[in-house]
Amino acid sequence: MSDRSVHANLEKTYDHHDVERRWSSARWEPLGIHEAESSRVLDEGREPYTVLMPPPNVTGSLTLGHVLNHTLQDIFIRYNRMSGREALWLPGTDHAGIATQTVVEKKLRGEGVSRHDLGRKAFLEHVWVWRNEYGDLILRQLRRLGISCDWRRNLFTMDESASRAVLHAFVKLYRDGLIYRGKRIINWCPVSQTALSDEEVIMKSRKDKLVYVRYPLAKRPGEFVTIATVRPETILADVAIAVNPKDPRYADLVGELAIVPLAGRHVPVIADDYVDIEFGTGALKITPAHDPNDYEVAGRHNLPVLSVIGKDGRMTDDLGYAGMDRFDAREKIIADLEERGALVKVEEYEHKVGYSERADVVVEPYLSEQWFVSMKPLAEKALRVVNEGDIRFHPSHWISTYRHWMENIRDWCISRQLWWGHRIPAWYDGEGKVWVAESYEEACHLAGTDKLVQDEDVLDTWFSSWLWPLTTLGWTGEREQNDDLRAFYPTNTLVTAPDIIFFWVARMIMAGLYFRGDVPFRDVYFTSIIRDMKGRKLSKSLGNSPDPLKVMDSYGTDALRFTIVHIAPLGQDVLFGEEKCEFGRNFATKIWNAARLVFMLRRKVFAVPQDFDGMYGGFDSAAVDLSDSQRWVLGRYHAMLQAYHQAFAQFRMNDIARVVYEFFRSDYCDWYLETLKVELSVLEANGEKAREAVCLALHILEGVLKVLHPLMPFITEEIWHHVVPRDEEASIARSSMPQPDGRFTGEGAERFDSVRKIISEARSLRAVFGVPHDMPAPLVNRVSDDTLKPLFASNTHIIVTMTNSSDFKVAGEELLSPPPHSASSVVDGNELFMPLEGLISFDKESARLEKEIGAMETYVNRLEKKLSNKGFVDNAPGEVVRKERRKLEEARTDLAKLRANLDVLAT
RNA sequence: GGACGAUUAGCUCAGUUGGUUAGAGCGCUACCUUGACAUGGUAGAGGUCAGAGGUUCGAAUCCUCUAUCGUCCACCA
Numbered sequence: 001m002s003d004r005s006v007h008a009n010l011e012k013t014y015d016h017h018d019v020e021r022r023w024s025s026a027r028w029e030p031l032g033i034h035e036a037e038s039s040r041v042l043d044e045g046r047e048p049y050t051v052l053m054p055p056p057n058v059t060g061s062l063t064l065g066h067v068l069n070h071t072l073q074d075i076f077i078r079y080n081r082m083s084g085r086e087a088l089w090l091p092g093t094d095h096a097g098i099a100t101q102t103v104v105e106k107k108l109r110g111e112g113v114s115r116h117d118l119g120r121k122a123f124l125e126h127v128w129v130w131r132n133e134y135g136d137l138i139l140r141q142l143r144r145l146g147i148s149c150d151w152r153r154n155l156f157t158m159d160e161s162a163s164r165a166v167l168h169a170f171v172k173l174y175r176d177g178l179i180y181r182g183k184r185i186i187n188w189c190p191v192s193q194t195a196l197s198d199e200e201v202i203m204k205s206r207k208d209k210l211v212y213v214r215y216p217l218a219k220r221p222g223e224f225v226t227i228a229t230v231r232p233e234t235i236l237a238d239v240a241i242a243v244n245p246k247d248p249r250y251a252d253l254v255g256e257l258a259i260v261p262l263a264g265r266h267v268p269v270i271a272d273d274y275v276d277i278e279f280g281t282g283a284l285k286i287t288p289a290h291d292p293n294d295y296e297v298a299g300r301h302n303l304p305v306l307s308v309i310g311k312d313g314r315m316t317d318d319l320g321y322a323g324m325d326r327f328d329a330r331e332k333i334i335a336d337l338e339e340r341g342a343l344v345k346v347e348e349y350e351h352k353v354g355y356s357e358r359a360d361v362v363v364e365p366y367l368s369e370q371w372f373v374s375m376k377p378l379a380e381k382a383l384r385v386v387n388e389g390d391i392r393f394h395p396s397h398w399i400s401t402y403r404h405w406m407e408n409i410r411d412w413c414i415s416r417q418l419w420w421g422h423r424i425p426a427w428y429d430g431e432g433k434v435w436v437a438e439s440y441e442e443a444c445h446l447a448g449t450d451k452l453v454q455d456e457d458v459l460d461t462w463f464s465s466w467l468w469p470l471t472t473l474g475w476t477g478e479r480e481q482n483d484d485l486r487a488f489y490p491t492n493t494l495v496t497a498p499d500i501i502f503f504w505v506a507r508m509i510m511a512g513l514y515f516r517g518d519v520p521f522r523d524v525y526f527t528s529i530i531r532d533m534k535g536r537k538l539s540k541s542l543g544n545s546p547d548p549l550k551v552m553d554s555y556g557t558d559a560l561r562f563t564i565v566h567i568a569p570l571g572q573d574v575l576f577g578e579e580k581c582e583f584g585r586n587f588a589t590k591i592w593n594a595a596r597l598v599f600m601l602r603r604k605v606f607a608v609p610q611d612f613d614g615m616y617g618g619f620d621s622a623a624v625d626l627s628d629s630q631r632w633v634l635g636r637y638h639a640m641l642q643a644y645h646q647a648f649a650q651f652r653m654n655d656i657a658r659v660v661y662e663f664f665r666s667d668y669c670d671w672y673l674e675t676l677k678v679e680l681s682v683l684e685a686n687g688e689k690a691r692e693a694v695c696l697a698l699h700i701l702e703g704v705l706k707v708l709h710p711l712m713p714f715i716t717e718e719i720w721h722h723v724v725p726r727d728e729e730a731s732i733a734r735s736s737m738p739q740p741d742g743r744f745t746g747e748g749a750e751r752f753d754s755v756r757k758i759i760s761e762a763r764s765l766r767a768v769f770g771v772p773h774d775m776p777a778p779l780v781n782r783v784s785d786d787t788l789k790p791l792f793a794s795n796t797h798i799i800v801t802m803t804n805s806s807d808f809k810v811a812g813e814e815l816l817s818p819p820p821h822s823a824s825s826v827v828d829g830n831e832l833f834m835p836l837e838g839l840i841s842f843d844k845e846s847a848r849l850e851k852e853i854g855a856m857e858t859y860v861n862r863l864e865k866k867l868s869n870k871g872f873v874d875n876a877p878g879e880v881v882r883k884e885r886r887k888l889e890e891a892r893t894d895l896a897k898l899r900a901n902l903d904v905l906a907t
Numbered sequence: 908g909g910a911c912g913a914u915u916a917g918c919u920c921a922g923u924u925g926g927u928u929a930g931a932g933c934g935c936u937a938c939c940u941u942g943a944c945a946u947g948g949u950a951g952a953g954g955u956c957a958g959a960g961g962u963u964c965g966a967a968u969c970c971u972c973u974a975u976c977g978u979c980c981a982c983c984a
């Protein structure tokens with residue numbers, strides 16, 4: 001904690017546990033940084049900035065995916081908050097119908113109870129107890145990430161207000177004719193025993209047997225038609241054999257009757273375009289109850305529908321297989337077919353099969369009565385807003401995926417045969433007539449009776465999720481108009497994984513447009529998918545999924561946040577191993593130590609702390625007479641700010657991390673702070689110049705802390721409180737973002753660049769010739785332009801100290817020949833000589849120079865060739881040509897100097 | 908079968924509208940335990956930018972094809 005009487009330094013060693021404990025969200029929350037107010041937006045005309053948190057499943061625990069996702073959201077929120085906007089981040093959790101019901105059922109099964117034993121009401125009570133006990137685990141874990149969402153507005157999709165919104169949405173869609181009930185073949189999960197939407201089915205490659213079966217023809221003894229099938233168990237439910245009408249092989253068979261093996265039923269041979277002539281035998285069995293295509297074919301030909309597989313995936317036939325699992329029945333039937341001589345052959349066959357997303361079992365096409373949403377009318381508008389740029393995707397290539405889905409959209413099966421979820425607001429009267437209303441009373445009123453029975457099913461979880469942008473802002477119905485909605489809708493940025501673009505993103509766009517007439521958000525940022533170092537998806541079963549809490553423990557939350565953002569570029573997957581967090585940890589340590597240095601220097605220069613408070617409070621870097629190094633570092637600092645803000649505008653999140661990292665490490669620490677030490681050593685300790693220099697160092701440090709704060713909230717908060725004494729209630733999160741200022745460029749900055757190069761070159765010469773590190777050597781710099789002499793001379797002390805030279809002389813052309821026994825180098829037209837009698841051998845140095853000359857000759861040749869190319873000179877922009885000419889000129893000069901120095905060496 | 912993305916140093920990746928002698932981190936080599944920091948500093952080695960064509964005065968960057976990897980979509984049993 002900052003000591004207000006003296007300038008307390010930071011602890012010697014950086015301890016992230018300590019810092020994180022001090023600035024936990026418990027500490028931040030009372031500071032009010034999470035709490036955005038609609039009144040401020042509406043009354044004061046402040047610009048709102050809203051982020052919608054994808055609600056994690058209540059059953060979930062923190063994964064690296066969450067870490068990336070929520071860190072990015074927090075970065076957007078903190079950045080915009082510090083940029084003066086009213087920043088609102090809306091958190092919540094999702095009831096996750098199937099996942100949660102499965103978890104609770106499993107727990108009950110462990111206690112020997114099934115949900116059916118309990119009944120619906122008692123079971124749901126169990127689920128609520130479970131949710132209240134474990135359901136917020138993920139939110140507690142998320143808090144450790146330091147995310148600054150508005151926890152007061154935390155919403156659960158089963159909360160009363162959200163549930164009212166769901167009922168309202170269902171009823172409105174129904175009355176508008178966009179929700180209907182119908183008998184269809186849907187995806188059925190035999191484990192969860194519920195219908196699934198198409199999106200909840202994962203296609204996986206799988207090896208099965210392609211079974212060729214002979215069907216005898218009833219009226220042509222001894223003749224057969226052979227079909228190929230991967231699902232022989234459904235033979236029992238065959239109602240026809242289909243061939244292509246254009247297939248000459250079967251032309252005479254159409255209209256015949258075939259006998260279904262094992263079942264003995266007579267079924268017609270029909271002709272339908274659906275059949276592919278090329279595949280298998282060109283003849284196809286039609287099983288309408290167990291295949292969506294067959295169902296359509298059967299519809300066209302008025303065929304009956306027979307079913308032999310039940311809800312639990314077991315056979316229901318009356319031919320002796322009843323009760324067997326569908327896969328066991330498959331094997332048995334293949335064996336039985338063979339025994340009866342109906343089996344022609346069996347081939348290995350690899351194909352794609354749909355699996356249930358949650359239960360990971362093969363879904364069963366199942367004919368049943370379900371509720372659907374007509375998607376086409378909704379999709380048209382939702383497609384338009386993305387096509388026209390009202391909603392922007394980052395990266396934009398997801399638009400084509402989105403477009404493709406929207407253009408081929410199919411109706412959404414929204415009923416689930418579960419108990420945990422929003423129960424469908426539909427009631428049936430004694431005659432089976434359906435009444436849809438927001439309440440039982442209303443339904444009774446409509447039906448004119450109070451003898452109604454509610455639909456047993458609940459809605460797909462995503463039916464509440466697609467209302468999330470509305471419900472999080474308190475929307476419960478169409479006419480509702482509250483301040484939050486007026487102030488914060490549409491929201492600004494949605495950060496989400498690309499795998500839920502259809503489940504969620506697309507549907508939220510539809511719902512926003514439909515229920516409120518406006519898009520739900522402006523920008524969608526699709527995060528990277530995190531994989532392990534071998535490129536595999538993270539999964540619990542592979543055991544390759546590091547526990548983020550452990551990573552935070554060992555490396556620090558800031559380190560994890562910084563690292564994961566740094567390695568997650570827009571639109572690319574990232575390979576993550578927790579060792580990578582060393583990068584962020586090392587950076588955090590570096591920041592800490594650099595701050596310690598600057599604070600130490602401050603104490604040296606300001607013996608009386610109040611002097612510093614007074615001076616720093618009104619410090620203006622533009623008003624100071626700047627040294628070369630100061631002008632240079634300010635120029636670099638503002639260039640960094642420029643790139644930083646631009647990266648935000650372009651959603652290039654890894655650039656944000658990179659740009660600050662590079663400035664801070666290379667420019668600020670390695671060059672500026674090192675130079676500052678030297679500069680201070682020659683300035684009077686309490687003098688004005690020294691004080692200004694320290695204030696400038698702190699000014700830039702503070703700026704870096706601010707731009708880093710969205711990425712590394714803990715450490716920046718801690719150090720910021722030490723820059724100047726701050727009130728306990730102050731937070732860097734409420735400070736304002738530094739803005740770029742283009743004034744800090746020009747001569748001094750360029751000169752310091754040359755100084756840096758001279759220093760590097762001199763160090764390089766020392767290393768090459770093995771000058772002992774503690775042996776000072778003289779250094780001579782020959783400049784061709786005498787006016788430069790005093791300018792370099794003004795940096796003499798810096799150069800001497802930083803290269804451990806005994807002396808640094810700046811000479812003009814009057815230095816006719818280089819000092820004897822010198823190593824030499826040419827940098828930016830300056831010739832550098834390092835007299836090294838005894839250490840330097842003629843052979844070694846001439847070989848080195850020759851190599852250098854060779855490289856320079858190649859370079860000069862290349863430039864000459866380029867510039868003698870008429871096409872280049874005529875076509876390239878003048879600026880580019882001029883630049884190349886300048887380069888050539890400089891290279892030729894340098895080359896000449898190198899050659900001359902080699903000659904001198906030889907004499 | 909369609910669509911999209913990737914391929915740059917040993918490893919992981921930057922390289923924004925075509926114009927720098929192609930960069931960083933990790934790893935590696937040498938030197939440095941100097942009062943911010945060895946979770947560090949200084950200096951260095953290491954790349955014909957997947958391959959082949961093309962457009963252009965000029966290509967890692969744009970186009971075409973090929974190869975390899977990955978993702979999403981799709982009702983051929």
